[in-house]
Amino acid sequence: MKDKFYQYIQTLQDTITSKLEEIDGKAKFQEDIWKRPEGGGGRTRVIENGSVFEKGGVNISGVHGPLPKAMQSYFKVDDVDFFACGLSLVLHPENPMVPTVHANWRYFEMYDKSGEIVDSWFGGGQDLTPYYLFEEDAAHFHKVCKTSCDHHHPDFYSTYKKKCDEYFYNAHRGEARGIGGLFFDYCRKTDDMSMQDWYDFVTEVGDSFLEAYVPIVERRKELPYNQNHRDWQEVRRGRYVEFNLVHDKGTLFGLKTNGRIESILMSLPPRVQWKYDHHPKPESPEEKLVKVLKKPVEWQ
């Protein structure tokens, strides 16, 4: 399973980065192959200063070895070996009318001393962070999420949509990071779902990513915008940074377990502003967004 899934994310990285380069038309992904001293490594691909994408990364990694101490206490296990691989992507478009997107699909195995798998699970999801809300875009993104889910279980969409709203939440601001999508974790073998069933589910979600995001980019990338729109985008990107550095478990894990810093922090936006006590004007498009972030919407 681990080889099959790692093969899958390698191919998916190629598919996604080719399509994004085609859409951007100007910038190319820069590739960095890195090795982890304790075992494994990754292939980081970053795009910067494109005509559509101001900054973005589509990274894969596959790491293994003794489970780091910080993760032992998190998972409440002893000194075991592990394997983890996944694809993580974040895209920060230049045009404030185009939403930021994040996605991650991952697979984890733990072994006993004889090398037998004692636990394994899939996790992942994808979520959208608009700066200006086009309801049509949010509905489209969630529709693609729902279609992938519905092929596997009637409850998956509603369950994982809710988990996404709960997870990507800036508690200190009382608002969601964006308009959500899917978030699932610890997807283990059950009576209903074999690991192959989970693989089929996760890869269908992964395969649907471009269908979920690209039409939105195509619709919005040529829309006009001014400095006020851009300022608002940069202020909202500040909230993105706050979430990733204060709340996101993946980021904090990476920072505390000696991950490759530049691959982890590629998720941070290129240009960000913090203004003191900034509030959008009543009845403005900016306020409309914030209202939705304060109270999750059922988009499907």
Add this chain to the structure above:
Amino acid sequence: MKDKFYQYIQTLQDTITSKLEEIDGKAKFQEDIWKRPEGGGGRTRVIENGSVFEKGGVNISGVHGPLPKAMQSYFKVDDVDFFACGLSLVLHPENPMVPTVHANWRYFEMYDKSGEIVDSWFGGGQDLTPYYLFEEDAAHFHKVCKTSCDHHHPDFYSTYKKKCDEYFYNAHRGEARGIGGLFFDYCRKTDDMSMQDWYDFVTEVGDSFLEAYVPIVERRKELPYNQNHRDWQEVRRGRYVEFNLVHDKGTLFGLKTNGRIESILMSLPPRVQWKYDHHPKPESPEEKLVKVLKKPVEWQ
């Protein structure tokens, strides 16, 4: 003691904000008085878009009531009452040749059920974060710190300078946030130091703040700079954000104990950049700074 110290920081806030407005010449501090539902409140003063200070805050607060759960477990105490007050300031100048400065001086009391003080301590410090290193400025800042310390104890400067280097450290980057200064905490009554002695020490440090920082601002604020200098400043400000959101105990406490978010996050810089895997050119002034941040220097 608590009334005396709160009176002191009120007056110090006035002194500091008047002087900073005089230096800036353009912007004025905006004042927000806020109340904490559980007891106490504060006076936040923020300056934005000045001719010298792009963004800064000089805030005081005095809060009391039952010790929040998160702080109970941190201090390893039961359900007790507390009082805490302090002045916190962060100044982000526009000109990359002028360093960012941070300072905080605070006093804490804990009470038993009959209202008796069972524990009390002072804490605080001040530290400098340059974007371009002028050794003369670092030496001056540390000299003022050392002079204040030496009036109270021959070991204070070396001890608190070291604690500052250790505390303001971005472990995930392997570098200090800035060139340090002083950091002290849990300054409790001992055979050598009464609480009045600590008060005298902390207030001498507080009183010396303008002497430590203002001459540096005056020397550097008219220096010419270009977009490359500014880009570097904004990239380095990203490290400042990383420290404050990932490592700074004060910030995280505030966010997790329902503090006033805008007063806490006023410390974040106004404009920030994250570039992927950015490294200064060999032998450049930018690299000179990074080398010093990777290995603390004895400035006195």
